Amino acid sequence: MTPADTPTPTEADTAPDAKTFAELGLGDAMLKALKDVGYETPSAIQAATIPPLLAGRDVVGLAQTGTGKTAAFALPILSRLDLSQKNPQALVLAPTRELALQVCEAFEKYAAHLHGVHVLPVYGGQAYGVQLSALRRGVHIVVGTPGRIMDHLEKGTLDLSELKYLVLDEADEMLKMGFAEDVETILADTPDDKQVALFSATMPPQIRRISKKYLHDPEEITVKNKTTTSANTTQRYLVVSYPQKVDALTRILEVENFEGMIVFVRTKNETETLAEKLRARGYSAAAISGDVAQAQRERTVNQLKSGKLDILVATDVAARGLDVERISHVVNYDIPIDTESYVHRIGRTGRAGRSGAAISFVTPRERRLLTAIERATRQPLTEMQLPTFADVNVTRLARFDDAITEALGQADRIAAFRDIIGHYVEHHDVPESDVAAALAVVAQGETPLLLAPEKPQRRTERAEWGDRPERTDRPERADRTERRARPNAGPMSTYRIEVGKRHKVEPRQIVGAIANEGGLSREDFGHIKILPEFSLVDLPASLPDDVLDRLKGTRISGKLIEIRPDRGGAPRQDDRDDRPARKPRHDPAR
Numbered sequence: 001m002t003p004a005d006t007p008t009p010t011e012a013d014t015a016p017d018a019k020t021f022a023e024l025g026l027g028d029a030m031l032k033a034l035k036d037v038g039y040e041t042p043s044a045i046q047a048a049t050i051p052p053l054l055a056g057r058d059v060v061g062l063a064q065t066g067t068g069k070t071a072a073f074a075l076p077i078l079s080r081l082d083l084s085q086k087n088p089q090a091l092v093l094a095p096t097r098e099l100a101l102q103v104c105e106a107f108e109k110y111a112a113h114l115h116g117v118h119v120l121p122v123y124g125g126q127a128y129g130v131q132l133s134a135l136r137r138g139v140h141i142v143v144g145t146p147g148r149i150m151d152h153l154e155k156g157t158l159d160l161s162e163l164k165y166l167v168l169d170e171a172d173e174m175l176k177m178g179f180a181e182d183v184e185t186i187l188a189d190t191p192d193d194k195q196v197a198l199f200s201a202t203m204p205p206q207i208r209r210i211s212k213k214y215l216h217d218p219e220e221i222t223v224k225n226k227t228t229t230s231a232n233t234t235q236r237y238l239v240v241s242y243p244q245k246v247d248a249l250t251r252i253l254e255v256e257n258f259e260g261m262i263v264f265v266r267t268k269n270e271t272e273t274l275a276e277k278l279r280a281r282g283y284s285a286a287a288i289s290g291d292v293a294q295a296q297r298e299r300t301v302n303q304l305k306s307g308k309l310d311i312l313v314a315t316d317v318a319a320r321g322l323d324v325e326r327i328s329h330v331v332n333y334d335i336p337i338d339t340e341s342y343v344h345r346i347g348r349t350g351r352a353g354r355s356g357a358a359i360s361f362v363t364p365r366e367r368r369l370l371t372a373i374e375r376a377t378r379q380p381l382t383e384m385q386l387p388t389f390a391d392v393n394v395t396r397l398a399r400f401d402d403a404i405t406e407a408l409g410q411a412d413r414i415a416a417f418r419d420i421i422g423h424y425v426e427h428h429d430v431p432e433s434d435v436a437a438a439l440a441v442v443a444q445g446e447t448p449l450l451l452a453p454e455k456p457q458r459r460t461e462r463a464e465w466g467d468r469p470e471r472t473d474r475p476e477r478a479d480r481t482e483r484r485a486r487p488n489a490g491p492m493s494t495y496r497i498e499v500g501k502r503h504k505v506e507p508r509q510i511v512g513a514i515a516n517e518g519g520l521s522r523e524d525f526g527h528i529k530i531l532p533e534f535s536l537v538d539l540p541a542s543l544p545d546d547v548l549d550r551l552k553g554t555r556i557s558g559k560l561i562e563i564r565p566d567r568g569g570a571p572r573q574d575d576r577d578d579r580p581a582r583k584p585r586h587d588p589a590r
Contacts, residue, residue: 024050029113030075036290037109038317043068043340048221050076053197058218060211061199068340070106073167073197077141078107080164083116086138088158090165091190093146093183095173096516097123098365102337103143103169117141122158124148124517125550132157145516146174146182147555153189163190171200171207177516178509180206181557187214201375233350236384237360237370245333245361246277251387252331252359253283253311255395260304260326263313264345266334274333275313285311288318316341322348332360335369339376359384364521400440491541492526497561500533509556510537514563517554518547536566 021034021042042050045063052059053076063069077090094100104121111117120134122144135157142149142158152158166187168174174183187196187210196215200207211218240248249263265271268289278285286300286309297318303309305324314322316336327349336342342360350356360381362370374380408414425432499505507528514520514537526538551563 019047021046025054026050026075027079030079030110032113033110034071034075036112036317038290039071043072045069045221045223046072046075048223049073049197052219053077053195054079056195058195058215059197060203060215060218060220061197061223062203062221063199063201063223068338069169069199070103070338071110073169073199074103074107074110077165077167078111078114078117081114081117081140083114083140085140085162087162088139088142088160089163090141090167091149091160091163091186092141092143092167092169093149093174093186094143094169095145095177095179096368097121097125097145098368099170100143100145105337107141107143119143122148122152124554125519146179146186147513147517149186150182150555150558151553153186160186160190163194166190166194166196168196168198168200168210171198171210172202172204175204175206176508177512178506178556179512182555184210184214185558232354233346233356233358235346235358235360235379235381237362237381238384238386239364239367240361240386242363246274248361248386249278249331249333250281251392253278254392255387256329256357256359258310258329258357260307260309260324261311261329261331262319262322262327262345262348263311263331263333264319264336265313265315266336268315270334271313271315271318275311278311278313283311284309285313287313289315290317292318316344319345319348324348325354328354328356330356330358332358335360335362335366335373337369339373342373343377492538493541493543494527494566495537495539495563496566497535497537497556497563498533499556499559499561500531500535502532503557503559505530505535505556510535513554513556513561514539514551518543518551520547 019042021031021039024042024047026034045061046068049059049061049069049072053073059073061069061072073092081089092100092103094103100121100123104119107117107119111119118134118137118139119141120131120139120143122131122142124145124147131152135152149158153160168183171183174180196218198207198211198215198218238248238252253261263274263285265274268291271287271289275285275287286303288297288300292300300309300312301322301324304312305326307326312319313333330346330349332342332345336345346356346358349358360370360373370381421432421435424430424435497510499510507530510528510530511522511525515522515524520539524540527536528538529536548563551561554561554563
């Protein structure tokens with residue numbers, strides 16, 4: 001490597017105040033898209049990265065998830081696409097299918113004013129047919145996980161001969177998951193004159209080596225993370241599945257003492273849907289999104305300020321610049337996919353020295369986003385529990401008591417009603433306490449004052465497959481060849497995979513590949529035994545057939561694992577390494 005190839009370090013604490021997206025050299029189509037999504041000024045990584053990428057330089061960006069790096073590489077790529085070319089011009093490698101889908105969504109959002117841009121997500125778990133059809137029609141940008149990209153390259157279904165741009169997103173995570181060999185193979189098999197952008201939260205020696213080997217004179221940009229959330233705002237999160245969100249929000253509204261609240265959702269369609277559900281439950285709620293006319297938006301905001309409205313359901317775009325002192329709570333009904341949006345959202349409360357509260361709903365698959373937010377803001381979020389029926393009833397009784405106390409303070413009105421009640425008691429021979437209870441029934445209407453106790457629900461043996469916890473917290477390995485069985489495990493079965501010691505695999509690679517392709521979590525892995533020619537892995541006995549079918553096409557270190565139930569029984573603490581290795585059974589139909 002020549003001195004000219006040494007990365008040029010650049011430190012970006014924050015984007016310079018004078019910088020705008022237009023000053024970075026972006027065209028009108030990109031600027032319109034950024035305006036649509038409500039981005040006003042570039043983040044630190046965007047301000048430092050976009051100009052060199054537009055100029056054609058390779059870039060190494062050291063930045064955490066949530067700093068806005070997706071826009072930092074997506075905007076320059078979109079600005080330089082040749083829409084007449086059908087073969088892929090840009091390839092983005094991501095460690096997980098969730099991140100790949102998020103990157104695809106971002107590309108589509110930024111390409112809103114570019115007609116005819118085709119972006120394709122390529123990841124394990126999705127049928128090959130969908131991907132093959134799209135590739136035959138022609139795509140400009142491919143975003144995928146290394147394993148599935150390798151599959152397409154080996155099958156000859158993905159042509160990268162005309163590739164101009166390659167991005168390694170969260171490169172350190174890809175290496176931790178055992179994708180190093182796949183990544184280097186892809187880098188080596190793509191055109192030498194391509195432009196490469198590598199983004200990583202850390203710079204371990206292996207990343208540094210890849211940078212020196214495959215990047216040409218890269219500019220190295222480091223973004224320092226700072227705490228950007230208000231100290232006056234308490235930040236909590238609730239782990240909840242998507243179908244439970246409305247009920248969870250309703251219970252929180254019951255027990256939280258709030259003045260005004262903004263509930264953030266991802267899409268404009270969801271704003272009105274959720275607002276309508278809240279109104280049906282008796283709350284004064286309204287929706288605003290980017291499609292709402294300015295006059296209507298102003299009326300809604302004024303109602304919120306005056307107290308005629310208590311809950312505003314909004315998208316990020318609609319809430320930009322919103323400053324209402326009554327906002328005591330912000331609820332992230334849909335957690336944002338980047339920390340910059342999170343900071344903007346919770347900045348709507350805890351203003352001007354007032355205290356505020358932020359509550360984020362996190363589905364099990366979104367734990368990775370929660371971790372990124374905590375890392376970037378350097379502030380931990382406190383987990384909260386869903387309020388129980390008893391919690392709700394305590395709050396309802398306290399409010400009922402407060403209403404009675406407030407009414408007793410109105411002496412003139414009380415005196416008038418006292419005579420009426422006395423007349424009723426005298427003529428109907430009913431105790432005053434019974435009359436008071438009857439009046440409470442009249443005032444309450446058909447809605448019961450207290451919630452009925454919850455019926456105990458039998459817990460299913462396993463969670464739904466679509467809502468598994470993120471596998472970010474992967475199991476620790478006991479040693480290089482074996483991982484011991486999990487405690488308190490449910491029913492497990494042993495599966496054989498056709499990679500072993502001679503393929504130089506480790507437990508973390510097996511866990512990373514199988515979890516990524518099959519959508520599994522750390523709790524789903526039991527005993528792992530790596531033998532010379534193959535490995536044995538304990539997985540849930542209830543593994544669905546479609547998951548097993550997806551896993552059959554998984555590769556580790558470039559080799560198909562050919563997973564299938566093991567008929568020889570699972571090894572435990574006995575030394576199974578000494579037995580003769582069984583030859584892989586091949587299905588003639590393969």
